[in-house]
Amino acid sequence: MDRDYHVHSTYSDGRFLFQMVRAATEAGLAGVGIADHCNVSNREEIKEQKHQLGFNLDETYERRREAIQRLREESEVEIYDGVEMDYHPEEEDAIRAFLGEAEFQYTIGSVHYLDGVNVHVEPYYAEQSESDRRAAVDRYFDHLVALIESELFDVAAHVDLVERNPALRGLATERHYRRVAEAFADSPTIPELNAGRALAEYGEFHPSPAFLDVLAEYDIPITVGSDAHQPEEIGERHPHIDRYLEARGIEPATLSL
Template identity: 60%
Template sequence: MRDFHVHSNYSDGDFLRSMVRAAESAGLEGVGFADHCNVARRERPESMRSVYGFNLDLTYERRRRGIERLRDDSEIEIYDAVEMDYDPRDEPAIDGFLSEADFDYAIGSVHDVDGHNVQIASHFEDMSDAERDAVVDGYFDRLVALVESELFDIAAHVDLLERTPPLRGRATEDHYRRVAQAVADSRTVPEVNAGRALADAAVVHPSESFLTVLREHDVAVTVGTDSHHPAEIPDRVDFLTDFFDETGLEPAVPDGLE
């Protein structure tokens, strides 16, 4: 078992060394640091970068030196990766940055639709059903565009809006089939993400119905605990180990590592 999606203090996670030690203790063969990054230069993304400090485009070389030092005294593989916010308007900037930085692999994520973070329930509580359905349509439109861009090795938490009560359960099989077909035609691999699997809502990405559609399209999946703190890694690794055993899936390796 290798975990291709954890975060460090270079975005919103804990220290590199602490995360590696937790991955070692959990029995992982490898762990990949995929810190958040946004290269959009529009006013709102720029403001969010200032508030949250997701500036890996400015700090990745320093983080890389830290990863290299940790590799020298670790028995597991440590990967130098990135999780990038995707917006079709930013494709040239994303492509340029990824080409320059030359990460081991790149994860693409859709967190935002029409200026609303899909994980923040309050953005959608006062919307009508039709407005919420439009947000869901927009999310999957953007997810398909992410896959078709061929910029990323992994597509993260491919039904992220299931974390958000006002949007949960609104995705349809047609949404899932659009994504599954795009992935089947692409080098991009979706992940099984355990970031909310052990929370009260017990959300696993992709959902059971979405995973069934992906399997019908013979789509491989990779593994991500989406851990931000060392204490999260062991329980999420145990969960994912059981999940893959129960489903009979074999975890795939990102294209960037083949």
């Protein structure tokens, strides 16, 4: 692969833009997409978390765009102006309005929150009964299918994000996978192969091998994102990504930018 569409910077929870771009260049990439976290929710619990984390790309995207343009003038690698937008079905109008105004080169949609709680928060879900945890996984995939059907995004990120949470891991089923694959088959939105936890405790890419098998049955194209937040993660993850793509016989899709 020669393009990475999912890299973060200090405009959300990554490192300096120039560091991420330099790392992409050193890794031999032809293109790197800066897709910082963004949220336009008016729900109080989400706004509070947004303020705590310092995610404000909805207010700083123009400044970041200027910084990207300056880096383009001196960089050997193509730099793409993207976004990773938190999605909730009730917020489609606000998301659509913001994306129409911001005019990013490409958009990634993500489901991070269920009932105002990030799916990464293991203690919250670990305290729930198995039936409640299964219901949470059902809601996650309901939201993911709605994201795909909204056609607001070019890419859907880490499409089985619940697997990162040990309390939710293993509860997704083939039924979930097929619902998602059928939604992708009828949508311009495509999934990504996400390496965010491939070298960490989880030890797998998103989507999981079984999920990827189902997507392949439906001939769903897939793009690639390292989900790097630190410069060194780009160089560490890309050889692993390349080996996995080759082993699976996957030719990653290139976004038309």
